[in-house]
Amino acid sequence: MPVMANVKLSTGRPIVNHPHYEDAGLRNRTLKVYSLFSRKPLREVYDALKEMGVNYYIFQPNWCDPRASKSECSYRAMWDLHDPANRKRESLCDLILDVLNGRRLEAFAPFKIVYSARSYIVFELSE
Template identity: 40%
Template sequence: MQLLAGVKLCTGRTLTNHPHYEDKNLRERTKQIYQIYAKRSPEDVYRILRSFGTDYVILEDSICYERRHSRGCRLRDLLDIANGHIMDGLGENEPDLKPSLQFTFDSILDIAKIFIDS
């Protein structure tokens, strides 16, 4: 929360999302914007972010590499399940979940390139 406050204060830029404010519409917006951490194609993520007018992304790599929480409780796991994808790592998955054809963290670099090239 302090990071976003600092970005707003120091740059005056509009924030696309602030996940700590509670509202039904912002919950859905947060779910969409957090697709940057899910197994989605760079093109999908780019389309989602542009639909909100996003020009820059602050990536929290601690979310990508999170090891504190057990499998099934990490943000990326929750996104995988919500998107119908199996989770990373050893363990059981629900039978209706499918493997994703997308990569995870490395896709962020592809998304950054799409933003830079556009």
Template identity: 40%
Template structure:
């Protein structure tokens, strides 16, 4: 604000004299002399800074445009011999030595002040490692890397498969980084693992995509964070025409499902499920099943 105030006043004075009607040689010389106090490039950036400042005040997300100009302008003001010369002229203390001292000492003192002020906060930030801590996911990724073929195909939720792709490089049934109509339909088909479908239906759907392993997440299967009707399993039930779980009335066009929820029932290891799915890994969060190749 200090630099802006000085440069705006200087620009106003220069503009006033440049637009005045005085045509005498003396006035022209004075105008040229004053114009030296604000170079064209400084005036150009001043206009941008003011315009971006107004934009930032009106629209908060546009402040990123103003930030860079504020930094440039602040450094220009503190290190500019023209600015210090102008200020020293106003107090009648102008000489080259004082200009040189202020031009170099003020930026150094400013940096030292900022370092002293920011040092405790910076050290507090560095003391917090903020490392990724999710032992169940780490255990899953290590197991996949160590116990599955490189060409194995995995099915699961989109957010989990993004980690599988990043950490293991395995092939996915529904790639999380791209989207089109076909992929959305494929994702809905894969998500039937959280719907009320028979093991034969789920196995047939997954094998049609070449799936070798399917990963089930308890956080999705038993989700309680969202209200009834907003959970993934509720969306799948409605899409399949099945009544939703939990207290509350369902739409009249929904009917009771013929089969229990797949992600819950498969953990009982009943013969109808064991014939198509073999559990090969589990922890507190994830359950991995290998699909049999028989139809």
């Protein structure tokens, strides 16, 4: 959450979602935003984000860490419970971590890394 607040405060850019506000519409929007941590097909995630008007996505790779204090509290485990139809697919976290390590760059299109820092990466939704 601090990253979103800092982006809004320092750039004035619109923020797609704020998951602490409770509203049915916002919960659905939050699921779409966090689907980049799911096992859904990458194109499906991209299309959902573009439909919301997203041009850039600030991604925090530490959220992909499978070593949560309780395994059922990781994003991967939560998505497996929420979306069992995709449970057998590769986690987008694995794909993204490979891309961040210089592997499988072509598999990440149409997302493109435009900025990288230690704690967050900015993806552009190109096309």
